[in-house]
Every structure is written in C-alpha cells, then in structure tokens.
Amino acid sequence: MPRDSSDRSLRLARWRDFGIFVVLGLLVLFFGATTRDHAFLASENLVNVLRQSAILAVAAIGMTLVVLTGGIDLSVGSVLSLSGMVAALLCRSIAAQGSPLADAARNSGSTALFVVALVLALGFAWGVGTAALITRLRIPPLIATLGTMSIGRGAVQWLTGGESVRNEFGGATWTWLTWLGGGSWLRVPGPVIVAGIVVLLGAFLLHRTVFGTWLFGIGCNEEACRLAGVNVRRIKSLTYGLAGVVFALAGVMGLGRQGYALPAAATGFELDVVTAVVLGGVSITGGEGHVLGVVAGVLILGALDNGLTMLSLQFYEILVIKGAVLLAAVALDRLLRRSAE
Amino acid sequence: MHALVGENGAGKSTLVKLLAGAIAPTAGRIVVGETSYAALTPTRSQALRIRVVHQEQALLDNLTVAENAFFGHEPRRLRLLPDRAAMRRRTQELLDELGVAIAADAKVARLTVGQKQVVEIVKGLAFDARLFVLDEPTAPLTPAEVARLCAVVKELKERGVAVLFISHRLQEVFDLADRVTVLRDGRQVHEGPVAGLARRDLVRLMVGRDLGNADESAPPHHPDRRLGAVRLEVRGLSAASGIADVSFHVRAGEVVGLAGLVGAGRTETLRALFAADRRTGGELRLDGRLLDPRSPREAIAAGLCLVPEDRKTQGAILRRPVGENVALAVLAGLARCGALLPGRVRALAAKFAARVRLKAPSLDAPVAALSGGNQQKVVLARWLAAGGRVLLLDEPTRGIDVGARQEIYQALRDLSRDGCALVIASSSLPELLALTDRLLVFREKRIVGELTTAATSSEEVMQLAAR
Numbered sequence: 151m152p153r154d155s156s157d158r159s160l161r162l163a164r165w166r167d168f169g170i171f172v173v174l175g176l177l178v179l180f181f182g183a184t185t186r187d188h189a190f191l192a193s194e195n196l197v198n199v200l201r202q203s204a205i206l207a208v209a210a211i212g213m214t215l216v217v218l219t220g221g222i223d224l225s226v227g228s229v230l231s232l233s234g235m236v237a238a239l240l241c242r243s244i245a246a247q248g249s250p251l252a253d254a255a256r257n258s259g260s261t262a263l264f265v266v267a268l269v270l271a272l273g274f275a276w277g278v279g280t281a282a283l284i285t286r287l288r289i290p291p292l293i294a295t296l297g298t299m300s301i302g303r304g305a306v307q308w309l310t311g312g313e314s315v316r317n318e319f320g321g322a323t324w325t326w327l328t329w330l331g332g333g334s335w336l337r338v339p340g341p342v343i344v345a346g347i348v349v350l351l352g353a354f355l356l357h358r359t360v361f362g363t364w365l366f367g368i369g370c371n372e373e374a375c376r377l378a379g380v381n382v383r384r385i386k387s388l389t390y391g392l393a394g395v396v397f398a399l400a401g402v403m404g405l406g407r408q409g410y411a412l413p414a415a416a417t418g419f420e421l422d423v424v425t426a427v428v429l430g431g432v433s434i435t436g437g438e439g440h441v442l443g444v445v446a447g448v449l450i451l452g453a454l455d456n457g458l459t460m461l462s463l464q465f466y467e468i469l470v471i472k473g474a475v476l477l478a479a480v481a482l483d484r485l486l487r488r489s490a491e
Numbered sequence: 492m493h494a495l496v497g498e499n500g501a502g503k504s505t506l507v508k509l510l511a512g513a514i515a516p517t518a519g520r521i522v523v524g525e526t527s528y529a530a531l532t533p534t535r536s537q538a539l540r541i542r543v544v545h546q547e548q549a550l551l552d553n554l555t556v557a558e559n560a561f562f563g564h565e566p567r568r569l570r571l572l573p574d575r576a577a578m579r580r581r582t583q584e585l586l587d588e589l590g591v592a593i594a595a596d597a598k599v600a601r602l603t604v605g606q607k608q609v610v611e612i613v614k615g616l617a618f619d620a621r622l623f624v625l626d627e628p629t630a631p632l633t634p635a636e637v638a639r640l641c642a643v644v645k646e647l648k649e650r651g652v653a654v655l656f657i658s659h660r661l662q663e664v665f666d667l668a669d670r671v672t673v674l675r676d677g678r679q680v681h682e683g684p685v686a687g688l689a690r691r692d693l694v695r696l697m698v699g700r701d702l703g704n705a706d707e708s709a710p711p712h713h714p715d716r717r718l719g720a721v722r723l724e725v726r727g728l729s730a731a732s733g734i735a736d737v738s739f740h741v742r743a744g745e746v747v748g749l750a751g752l753v754g755a756g757r758t759e760t761l762r763a764l765f766a767a768d769r770r771t772g773g774e775l776r777l778d779g780r781l782l783d784p785r786s787p788r789e790a791i792a793a794g795l796c797l798v799p800e801d802r803k804t805q806g807a808i809l810r811r812p813v814g815e816n817v818a819l820a821v822l823a824g825l826a827r828c829g830a831l832l833p834g835r836v837r838a839l840a841a842k843f844a845a846r847v848r849l850k851a852p853s854l855d856a857p858v859a860a861l862s863g864g865n866q867q868k869v870v871l872a873r874w875l876a877a878g879g880r881v882l883l884l885d886e887p888t889r890g891i892d893v894g895a896r897q898e899i900y901q902a903l904r905d906l907s908r909d910g911c912a913l914v915i916a917s918s919s920l921p922e923l924l925a926l927t928d929r930l931l932v933f934r935e936k937r938i939v940g941e942l943t944t945a946a947t948s949s950e951e952v953m954q955l956a957a958r
Binding site (some may be wrong): 284307354358359360361363364366367370371373374375377378379380437438 | 642700713769786787788790791792797799805807808809810811815819820822823825826829830831873877
C-alpha cells in the first residue's frame with residue numbers, strides 16, 4: 151500500500167507539528183534583534199533560558215501524559231510545592247539525628263537518593279489517588295484536580311505553619327538534592343540534564359511503547375479501548391501516577407533552584423504548564439500530540455519569560471502576554487484543524 | 492418520493508450536505524421551486540423549508556419530544572416565554588396523525604432509535620418542511636420499525652411533501668420511491684422511474700459490476716465446514732441492562748442469529764456475554780469450562796470477541812492509524828518489555844487487513860479516512876488477530892455498502908470453517924436469514940423462540956418478535 155504524501159490534510163497536519171518550531175525560531179530572532187547588544191543571543195543567556203525552562207519542561211511532560219488521556223491535572227503547582235517542602239523537611243530531620251550512623255548518612259549521596267525516591271513515591275501515590283477520584287468516583291478531571299490543588303496547597307502551609315524551610319543545618323544530603331535544581335556537570339546545568347532525561351523517557355514512553363499507544367487510544371475513544379480489552383482504569387491510574395512522579399521531581403528541582411522550600415512556591419504554575427502543553431500541539435480533548443512539540447512549547451514560554459524580562463517588562467505584563475499566548479495557541483489549533491478537515 | 496442510492500463514498504452524503512447548506516458547490520446551481528441558487532447556507536436552507544435528517548441523529552436527549560420538535564422556533568407567549576402547552580399540543584397532533592404511539596412530553600433519552608427517527612420527522616413537520624432529505628433513515632431500525640417509518644413517509648407523500656430518501660436497503664427503494672437516482676464515484680449514472688427497473692439492474696448500476704443476486708444474500712458456507720461440539724453455553728443470563736433468563740448454546744463453526752426489535756435485548760445479551768455490561772446472574776461455559784469474565788479484558792482473554800453496535804464510538808479509534816487499530820487487542824504480545832516492535836505490528840496488521848480484504852491508502856492512515864465498510868473491516872480484523880473462539884457481532888453491516896458487506900460475509904464464512912462460533916445480532920432479517928444456521932428471537936429482553944433458519948421465513952420471525 152503506497153503512502154500518499156501529496157495528501158493535503160496530511161501536509162497541513164505536518165505543518166502543525168513543525169510550525170511550532172518556526173514560531174520558536176522567529177521568537178528567538180525577535181528577542182535577539184530587540185535586546186540591547188543582542189544580549190538575548192549570548193550563549194550564557196541561552197543556557198540560562200534552558201535552565202529556567204527545565205522545571206517547566208519536566209512538569210509539562212507529566213501534564214502531556216494526562217492531557218493525552220483527555221484529562222488535566224491542575225494540582226501540578228501544589229504537588230511541586232508540597233514535594234519540595236517534604237524533601238526539605240526530610241533533609242532537616244535527617245540532619246537533626248545525632249547518631250554516628252546519621253552522621254555518615256548525612257554525608258552520603260545515597261541518602262539524597264533515598265529522599266528523592268520517597269518524594270517521588272509520594273508523587274506517585276498522589277497521582278494514583280487523583281486517578282481514583284476520576285475513574286472510581288467519576289469526578290471530571292477539571293473538578294477533581296481543582297480539589298486536589300486546594301488540598302495540596304493547604305497541606306503544604308499546614309506542614310510548616312506557613313514558614314519556609316532553609317538549609318540552616320548543613321549536611322551533604324541537601325547539597326546532593328539541590329544539584330538537581332542548581333548544580334551543573336561539565337558546565338551543563340543539572341536541571342537541564344534532568345529535563346533532557348525526562349523528555350527522552352517521555353518520548354519513548356509515549357511514542358514507542360504499548361502503554362503510550364493505549365494512552366493515545368484512550369484519549370481518542372475510551373469506550374472503544376475498553377471494548378478492545380484495554381484496562382482503561384489501570385492505564386489512567388498509571389498515567390496520573392507517573393505525572394505525579396514527574397511533578398514531584400520538578401518540585402525537588404525547584405527546591406534546588408530556590409535554595410529553600412517555600413509554601414507558596416509554584417503558585418499559578420498550572421497556567422504555564424497547560425500553556426506549554428497546548429502550545430506544543432497537544433489536543434486539549436486528548437488523543438493527539440507529540441513530545442517534541444511540547445518541548446518547543448516549553449522553550450517558547452521560557453524565551454518569552456526571559457526575553458520580555460530583558461525588555462524590562464513587569465511580571466504582570468508578562469502574565470497577560472502568556473495568557474494571550476495560551477488562547478492564541480488554542481485558537482490557531484482549532485483553525486488549522488478545521489482547514490485540515 | 493425520490494430515492495438516492497449508491498455505494499458508500501459514491502457522493503450521497505456530499506449531496507445531502509449541499510442541500511443542508513453545510514458545504515457550497517464548486518460548480519452548478521441548486522434550483523428550489525422557481526429560484527436558482529449558487530449555494531445554500533444552513534439558514535437559507537431552513538428558510539426554504541428543507542429539512543435534512545442526518546444519519547447521526549441530532550436530538551437533544553435531555554429535552555422532551557415537544558421541546559425537540561420546536562427547538563429553535565418555539566411558539567412564544569409575550570415574545571419571551573415558550574408556549575409549552577401549544578408545543579405539546581401541536582406535537583401530539585402530529586404524532587397522532589402519523590399514527591405513532593409516542594407521548595409529546597416523553598424525554599427523548601427514553602425513546603428507542605426507531606422512535607427518535609420519527610421524532611426527527613415530526614421536527615421537520617413542526618416547521619412545515621416542503622422537502623425532507625432522509626439520510627439512511629432505516630439503517631438502525633428493525634423491520635417492524637421500518638414498516639412503521641415507511642407508513643409515516645407515505646403519509647408525508649400524501650401531504651404533498653417532497654422526500655429525498657437515501658437507503659442501502661433496495662427493497663425500500665422499490666416499496667417507497669417513485670423515482671431513483673444512482674450515484675457512483677461522485678457522478679450520476681442513472682435517473683428514472685422505479686417502476687420497470689429490475690433489482691439486479693439497480694445493483695449493477697450502483698456497483699458498476701454484476702454482483703449476481705447480491706444485496707442481502709450471503710456467500711455459501713465452505714463445503715468443509717463442520718459443526719463441532721458446543722462451544723459457548725449460556726444459562727439463565729441476566730444483566731443490569733434488563734435482560735433476564737437468556738439461555739442458548741452455540742457449537743463450533745455454527746452461526747446463530749439474534750433477531751428482534753430494537754430494544755428487545757439483542758445488544759444487551761451480547762454486551763453482557765462480553766462483560767461490557769454487568770451481569771447479575773447466569774452461567775457461561777466455553778468449551779465446557781465455567782467462565783466468569785468481569786471485564787471485556789477478561790472476556791477477550793477467555794476467547795470471546797465483540798464487534799460492537801456502533802463502529803464509530805465503540806469499535807474503531809477513528810483518529811489512530813489502521814495498523815494500530817487492527818493490532819489493538821494483541822498489542823502487548825507485539826512488544827518486548829513494553830516497547831513496541833513496529834515491524835511485528837505492521838506484519839500482523841498487514842496479514843489480517845488482507846484477510847478481510849481491507850481497502851486503505853496505507854496502514855498508517857487514520858481509520859477516519861476509510862469508508863464505513865472498511866472501518867468495520869478494521870474492527871473485524873482486530874478480532875481475527877485476537878483469534879477468539881467465539882465472535883459476537885452486533886449489527887456488523889449497518890450502513891455498509893453492498894460490496895463491503897459481501898466481503899465481511901465472506902470473512903465470517905472463513906471463521907465458521909475454522910471452527911469459530913458466531914453470534915450475530917442484526918436488524919436486517921434478510922441478512923440473518925442468509926447468514927445463520929439458527930435464530931433466537933428476542934422480545935422484551937427475553938428469548939421467545941428458537942428457529943432453524945433453513946426451515947423458517949421472515950414472517951414467522953416477525954410473528955414472534957412483534958406482538
């Protein structure tokens with residue numbers, strides 16, 4: 151069976167897949183031209199954009215999984231904040247142990263690994279719980295995660311009575327942990343390395359595995375998948391669970407980047423994450439999208455944040471622009487889809 | 492009364508869309524009455540009192556029949572308030588005139604597919620349509636409902652309303668229409684009176700080749716088909732969907748048909764067997780072994796497969812590629828540690844696509860790009876790939892053109908030869924009579940009779956199915 155490459159709708163679909171990279175390129179050129187001394191294009195600044203986008207990239211991969219099933223997880227910001235806080239508190243309680251064993255532990259990387267594993271497990275449990283609300287109690291994802299968003303935000307304030315947690319206790323665990331958000335290796339920032347790995351794993355999972363195929367299938371037609379023997383409930387649990395893991399990882403990265411855990415961290419972050427995902431061409435109703443597009447969406451937002459700040463716009467002005475970008479992305483997507491039909 | 496016939500993809504739906512004003516013609520004009528138009532818009536089409544009833548029904552389930560009938564042009568009181576009493580009265584009058592037993596204040600969600608079809612027509616009458624375009628109005632209906640709808644349509648004719656009528660059931664064309672237009676590959680190949688036209692000639696005009704006694708006949712069984720031992724035994728099956736005490740058996744290689752009116756319990760039985768709906772009682776045995784599937788996944792693992800009633804919402808995943816759709820049920824076996832082996836997926840999809848004679852531009856094309864018949868073949872190929880021992884089929888050829896239907900029948904014959912037990916629910920009695928060995932007739936969620944197909948007639952089946 152020959153492939154009909156001249157098919158117009160296919161061409162349009164491909165344009166939609168890669169058009170986002172054209173937009174990214176134009177944006178970079180625009181900031182290059184408008185910033186003083188082309189400062190935006192300086193290599194340190196470009197690395198900076200990557201570093202600033204890393205946490206968003208990680209969270210956006212998690213959100214992509216969820217949105218592909220036709221769902222959404224608004225609790226992303228809360229989970230980020232909560233997991234960062236739990237990691238910081240764990241570090242503090244490990245440092246507070248006075249025994250020699252704890253002394254040894256305090257100075258080893260494996261304790262940091264243990265802390266990360268614990269926090270990621272917490273993220274997984276959070277996601278599985280969210281999925282249970284959606285699949286067992288049949289609460290629409292938007293409402294279910296609106297609830298968990300509030301619960302998560304409240305919980306993190308409760309944990310510390312609204313205080314932030316700083317590294318006033320020393321210990322290698324903290325240092326290792328913060329490498330994820332603030333360190334670097336061969337002059338590549340740690341968060342960029344982590345984000346790269348997450349993106350590659352996400353791309354593999356979505357586009358090369360049975361799980362990924364089912365995920366797309368569920369987003370397109372859940373009932374058909376169920377009748378074809380796909381365990382929809384389990385796939386959804388796993389999806390929200392994995393998203394939770396990734397959000398928790400982003401939370402630990404955020405802790406590293408900030409240097410302290412703040413109960414109000416990542417407030418409103420869901421806007422950025424959903425914008426990046428939709429900008430990247432993932433259909434908000436599920437079933438369509440590609441990880442590469444999401445990466446481009448993340449970088450566009452990162453470039454906007456960085457470039458607009460360089461052009462000395464205020465954060466509230468940037469917020470308005472980002473909101474408009476989200477709406478424009480969705481509108482463009484609808485228009486292209488209509489002309490493809 | 493004008494019938495429009497042609498295979499799927501012949502251009503019938505396009506013509507309907509032109510009349511509805513959904514799309515504009517690239518050339519030519521549309522003449523309505525005395526006036527000629529370059530293009531119709533939905534608004535203009537409505538103003539001209541053209542009423543299009545699409546294949547997919549466009550009723551609002553949460554509203555009543557009367558509210559649906561007058562939706563968008565409600566009679567008003569004081570210009571603001573809908574006059575519900577008037578709506579209800581007028582709707583009831585129309586329903587009564589058409590001689591159907593539907594209450595004007597019934598919720599549409601509670602109606603059967605056949606009754607909804609009538610509501611669609613009432614909706615047209617409520618705004619005094621001059622031209623009805625009915626796109627396959629009878630496809631989802633049972634014979635009794637078809638008869639009722641035909642009576643309704645004849646009643647329309649009496650009122651001086653013009654009807655353009657699209658159908659895959661040629662018998663209806665001969666029963667109802669005065670003239671017929673045949674489309675093939677987007678072109679008009681015939682236009683003329685129905686009287687004097689032989690069925691065989693009409694089929695030849697439609698498909699462009701001689702299919703013999705095509706339409707609703709089926710190819711014969713393979714000569715080496717053997718009926719084996721009892722493959723599936725069902726005892727006292729009941730389900731939350733309402734079916735009660737359904738008992739029957741199917742032997743290896745046997746084809747059993749489920750006949751009955753829409754809502755009689757055929758679909759419900761198949762879904763309960765497949766664990767798509769919850770069973771509340773009864774016993775299943777497959778090759779003598781007790782079976783208790785609690786989800787479609789478990790049913791498939793045990794060897795049951797279901798081609799569901801609606802291929803678009805329950806069968807195929809329209810936006811995903813053909814190959815993936817075919818391989819969907821066996822995907823886990825085509826992977827190593829969860830990572831797909833694309834070569835094996837392709838090879839499997841190609842093999843089973845060929846077995847159902849699938850016509851697709853490529854295995855990577857989305858299923859949505861295929862015709863209805865080929866979409867259904869994709870779903871069938873999925874279950875061939877899964878290699879089930881019992882295949883349950885719900886309306887396997889609804890809305891599918893003559894050629895594709897024959898190819899599906901042939902694939903079913905191949906399955907019978909290979910010892911698969913087939914259970915087919917269909918609203919098309921000729922189809923059941925042509926395909927099956929035995930018929931189970933359903934009425935009001937129960938089996939009311941069992942007939943040997945070779946020794947029965949459609950009259951006998953209808954006697955049992957209808958009260």
